[in-house]
Amino acid sequence: MAEQAAAAESQGVVHRVASALGVHSLLSSVWVYVDSTLKWCWIPNWLPSWCPTSEKQLQTAEDKMLRYLNTAFSKQYVPISGGNLLWTLDFSSDTARDKTPLVLIHGFGGGVGLWAQNLDDLSQYRPIFALDLLGFGQSSRPLFSSDASEAEDQFVESIEQWRAKMGLESMILLGHNLGGYLAVSYAIKYPERVKHIVLVEPWGFPERPDTVESDRPIPVWIKALGAMFSPFNPLAGLRLVGPLGPTLVQTLRPDFKKKFSAMFSDNTVSDYIYHLNAQPPSGETAFKNMTIPYGWAKRPMLERMDQLRPEIPLTIIYGSRSSIDSNSGSTIKEMRPHSHVEIITIRGAGHYVYADQPEDFNHQVLQACDKVD
Numbered sequence: 001m002a003e004q005a006a007a008a009e010s011q012g013v014v015h016r017v018a019s020a021l022g023v024h025s026l027l028s029s030v031w032v033y034v035d036s037t038l039k040w041c042w043i044p045n046w047l048p049s050w051c052p053t054s055e056k057q058l059q060t061a062e063d064k065m066l067r068y069l070n071t072a073f074s075k076q077y078v079p080i081s082g083g084n085l086l087w088t089l090d091f092s093s094d095t096a097r098d099k100t101p102l103v104l105i106h107g108f109g110g111g112v113g114l115w116a117q118n119l120d121d122l123s124q125y126r127p128i129f130a131l132d133l134l135g136f137g138q139s140s141r142p143l144f145s146s147d148a149s150e151a152e153d154q155f156v157e158s159i160e161q162w163r164a165k166m167g168l169e170s171m172i173l174l175g176h177n178l179g180g181y182l183a184v185s186y187a188i189k190y191p192e193r194v195k196h197i198v199l200v201e202p203w204g205f206p207e208r209p210d211t212v213e214s215d216r217p218i219p220v221w222i223k224a225l226g227a228m229f230s231p232f233n234p235l236a237g238l239r240l241v242g243p244l245g246p247t248l249v250q251t252l253r254p255d256f257k258k259k260f261s262a263m264f265s266d267n268t269v270s271d272y273i274y275h276l277n278a279q280p281p282s283g284e285t286a287f288k289n290m291t292i293p294y295g296w297a298k299r300p301m302l303e304r305m306d307q308l309r310p311e312i313p314l315t316i317i318y319g320s321r322s323s324i325d326s327n328s329g330s331t332i333k334e335m336r337p338h339s340h341v342e343i344i345t346i347r348g349a350g351h352y353v354y355a356d357q358p359e360d361f362n363h364q365v366l367q368a369c370d371k372v373d
Helices: 002-021 023-037 055-066 148-166 178-189 220-229 236-240 242-252 255-259 268-277 282-289 301-307 327-335 358-370
Strands: 074-079 085-091 102-105 128-131 171-176 194-200 314-319 341-346
Touching: 055 268, 074 148, 085 148, 102 178, 128 148, 148 178, 148 282, 171 178, 178 194, 178 301, 194 358, 236 242, 242 268, 255 268, 301 327, 314 327, 314 358, 327 341, 341 358
Parallel strands: 102 128, 102 171, 171 194, 194 314, 314 341
Antiparallel strands: 074 085, 085 128
C-alpha cells in the first residue's frame, strides 16, 4: 500500500512534466491508433493476423478448460440491448431449483473457464450461472463510454438485462476482483434482486492514499516508465508482441499452470488466458477508464457502501498470501454495524483464491450461501 502511494505521488509529478512536453498527448494518440484503429490485428482467418487468436480459438480453449466437468450444463448467448450477447454457462439442475441461484462474475481479464475447479462442487447444491462480462471472454465487445461512471453503469445494466432475460427473480452474486466491484454496484442500484453478495479479493474499494513514505522513494526509471505507459491499455503488450503472446503468458504467469495442475498438465490454462485477452480490448479499455494511475478506482466503492441496503449480507473472502489489502473488509464491517458482514481468509491462497485452494473456497462459499436458503 505504501509503495502504491509513493508511486502515485511520484507519477503525478512525471505526468505534469510529460504533459508540458506534449509527451502524454503524443503517446495517447499513437496508442489509440495501434490498439484500436489497426483492426487487422483481429481480422478473421482469411487474412494473416498479427495476433494468433480468433473467436473460434477462444471457444476451443474454453472447451478444453471445461472438458473434465462431471456436471451437465448448457451454454448459450443471452441477448441484451444494443445487439450485444453475454456468454453464459447454466448449471441449473432440477434438484436445486428451489434454491436461490448463485451467479459467478469473473475479474479483470478473466472468463467463465477459470471457474473450472469450482463449478462441479458448487452446482450440486443450487443453480449456478457463470457469465462472461460484457467486453470480456466470449461476450460481445462493444465500445464503452470513456467516462468512469457511465462505463460502470454499462456493466451494471448488462447484468440486469441478463438477469431479466434469464428469468431470475433474485440472486446471490459472487464477484472476483472487478466482478466484486460490479456486484456491489449492481446491488446498490437493484437491491431487490440481490439476496447475498460474496466478494472474492475485490478490486476498487479503497481510495488511493495521499501519503508518501519519504524513506521509500520510487526510482526515476520507474517514474519514467509509469508516465510512458499510462496511456496504454493494461494488457496492450500482449497484443503488441503478436505471435510471441502465448509464450509471453507462459513465461510471465507460470503460476497458473500450477493452480490448475490437478486438472491439466499442459498449457491449457495459459492458452485460455491468452485467447481471452488477445481479442479486441473492449472491457479492458472500460476498466482502464475506470482507474487512475497504478490501478486505483476513480470511484472507490467504499465511498458508496452507505448506499447498499443494510439487509443485504456480505461475505468477503481473501487469500492469506494475496497482495490485495484486506483492510477494506474490516472497514466495510465497521461501516455496517447492523448488517451481516463476514470476513474469511483462506490459508495458502493468493489473489486467485478460488484456483489456489478450490476445495476450501468451495466449502466456504457453500456455507455462506446456506445462510440464504
